[in-house]
Amino acid sequence: MNLSRVAAALAGAGAPSYRLDQIRRAAFSEAASSFEDIAVLPADLRKSLSAGVAFMSHALERLRVSDDGRARKALLKLSDGKVVETVLLRPSVSRWTTCISSQVGCAIGCTFCATGLMGLSRNLTPEEITDQVLFWRQYMRRESLPGRLDNVVYMGMGEPFACYDEVAESLRSLMDQKSFGIGARHISVSTSGLVPGIERFADDFPQVNLALSLHSADDALRTKLVPVNKAYPLARLSKALRDFVAKTNRKVFLEYVLLRGENDCASDAEKLVDFVKASGPVELLHVNLIIFNQTDTPHQATPEENARQFQSRLLSAGIHATVRQNLGRDIQGACGQLIAHG
Ligand code: SF4
Structure with a gap:
């Protein structure tokens, strides 16, 4: 929802x-889905606003629910016909997170x-970004899903x-108490390592x-896996x-996708330990x-028991490490799987 456009239409x-x-x-706050709803x-x-201003910047194209009901993925069509995906996850009974x-x-x-x-098609507008959260709040209301959505991760x-x-x-806008009212500590932004962005982010959103x-x-x-490493090396x-x-x-x-035979052996764990220790107090990393x-890529997954071994190596070196629970695999809604397919 674009509040400036709504304000202009009201005027x-x-x-x-x-x-x-x-x-x-x-x-x-109440997750109305249209002006007619208010x-x-x-x-x-209500009628003149409905005719003059779009309530949302996208329309739902397709929605999938995982077999265990803990992940949902929506394909949203933007006004220029392009599509994006957004995911709703329920990591625990009362918590909802959107990616x-x-x-x-x-x-x-x-x-x-x-x-x-x-490849890149275009940036989303601020409204197209926040409307994904609004979309899930509306969805939760329609489906009478209990709990509140107030965790947001920029990892789509x-x-x-x-x-x-x-x-x-x-x-x-997400943190604005008059609109979404989501606490800063409930929001995470994930980067592939654009250093100038990290520097600005520290000043703007500490x-x-x-x-x-x-x-x-x-x-x-890393340059092979995440090519931007060439511009911003370790x-x-x-x-x-x-x-x-x-x-x-x-x-x-620090997100670390384990790829079988590529970055999951003992020497990879050692290098990771050194990197973490060099990058700040270990309790803050x-x-x-x-x-x-x-995905449709040549990489293979590290089996879970090897992932646990890799984790033990980090833990025994004093590094905080968890193996992340992965929700939504069956609907291609998990990390790294988002694309307009499925
Ligand atoms: S993981 Fe995917 S979406 Fe994220 S930076 Fe790399 S290519 Fe882009």
Whole structure:
């Protein structure tokens, strides 16, 4: 929902200013799905707003629910016909998290990522980014799903720091108490390692969580897996992390997708330990080991028991590490699987 456009339409219709607050409350807190849904508005105003302003920046094209009911993936069609995917996850009984996209496609080209295979089409607007959260709030209301959606991770399609301004505006809107009202600590932004973005983020959003898609602590291998490593190699990344935690005193999550025979052996774990120790106080750096989700790429998943072994190596070196629970694999809604298929 674009509130400036709604405000302009209200002014054009000669409506009093408190109508905007009513719409804002209905849309963001009560998850109304259309102007027609907002009963406190006079019927003629509902009609003129419906005719003049789009309530949402996209329309639902397709929705899938995982077999265990803990993950849902929606394909949303934007006004120019392009599509993005967004995911709703229920990691525990009362918690809901949405994984949102910031771009249509992605230019970074990580070799294990389905989105990376698409290339970049365009950045999403701030409204298109936040409407994904609004979409899930509306969905939860329609489906009478218990609990509240107030965790957001920017880990869908796209590199958030490649469209920093759009993402920054969307973050301000998510944190705005008058609209989404989501706490900064409930929001995470994940980057493939664009150092200038990390530096700006530390100044602009010191309370928002940062995640780094690391995947290897060896420059040659990381350049192969995450090609942006060529521009921002590990030494620069490590310094950016040190500066980030020194400035924010916030924990950073290091994402590490385990790829069989590529980055999952003992020497890879050792390099990772060295990288973490060089990048800040170990209590502020947490490694998330991710079991790879098969995509249309040549990579293979590390079996779970090997992932546990890799984790033990990190733990015994004093590094905080978890093996991440992966929801939504069966609907291609898990990490690295988002693309307009399925
Ligand atoms: S993992 Fe993230 S940064 Fe890499 S290609 Fe996929 S969407 Fe882009």
